[in-house]
Amino acid sequence: MTRCTVFGASGFIGQALTRALIDAGHEVHAPGRGEHLDLAIDLGHVFYCIGMTADFRSRPFDTVRAHVSLLLDLLERHRFQSFLYLSSTRVYAGADRAHEDVPLTVNPHDPSDLYNLSKLAGEAICLHSGKPRCRIARLSNVVGFDPHSRNFHAELIREALSGRILLQSAPSSEKDYILLRDAVGLIMRIGLHGEAPVYNVASGVNLTHERWCAALARATDCTVGHAPDAPEYRFPPIDITRVRGEFGFEPVPVLEAVPSLVEEFRKFPDQ
Incomplete structure (x- = not known):
């Protein structure tokens, strides 16, 4: 049985992911907000689903705390087999292409870019932490009830x-929009088996x-x-060549x- 830890399990994505992991037969721990975690315990495959959504402009401190500060503590202090950080395809705003490897630009003078800046900071920390198998999933606009x-x-x-x-x-x-069940299926596969550092989780349309x-x-x-x-x-249309090639992904319209x-x-x- 594979051990998984889902942070942000009470949120829209986190709830659906937790259910899907349990249904697939995995052992899942979903720490509550502020819960103390034993540093001696290996967290297994970590899914970091904590994040702000539509109200990030009015809550700048909470946005940075969710996207960066809590993440730092987990990466620095805890043991795990893999770590998947849920980011967003919003980071491609202003880009000509939306492929995982394109250079990205942000403007600190634009209040809307606080979201992108904090997500990219979280991505960079994961990718350069020196910890094993840290990966990024950039989620498109996820559609579900x-x-x-x-x-x-x-x-x-x-x-x-x-x-x-x-x-x-x-x-x-x-x-771009992607259905919740498609997004969760990809998140699971990337978290447990992904080989690339960054993936777009989107429909491509x-x-x-x-x-x-x-x-x-x-x-x-x-x-x-x-x-x-x-x-x-x-x-820009989100490039999903990577998830199509590695996982055979075809989104439901x-x-x-x-x-x-x-x-x-x-x-x-x-x-």
Whole structure:
């Protein structure tokens, strides 16, 4: 039986990963926040799922603490067989290509780049810590049912269920999305068997906001509009050649899950 330790197991990704590891027959320890860990115990295969999401701009100290400070303590003081740090494909913002090996740029004067800076600091610490088998998984926008989520797709579904979507960004805006089950499956394989230092966990296909809205309109009969002069946001397509080649990964089209997601969110109208 393989021993695994999941940090951030109460979060959206962490919960699903913990369930999947247990279902696969692994021994899983999910430390609670502030739990003391015995330095003599080998943590086995570590999955670091701690991170900030949509509220990082209003919580800069918590963002750096989650992405860097807690990580430092684990890497410096504890023993493990492997360590997988969950980062984000947001780090490719402003890049022409989104391959794992491209140089990346950030701007410390841009408050939005605090997220990218702290994630990249965490990546660099992992890759240069000198500890065994430290790897990075850069996650795209993960789509799944989370009644407490304030991410784009969750808010869009809530608007659709209210009867009208009013986009605050241009319908032509686009980025990559991956279904939760696909993301968790890849995270498990990378954490337990990955050979490369960095992996993109994504679908490799950008979806426009217009296509999201069309799928939701079919599922809910809602109307769709957008704010005047709504800005356009575009991200480069995420390169998934590495996970395709090493793991034979082929993503399920995200929009196929829209009807089931709508039904899940319909059960929690007040969240």
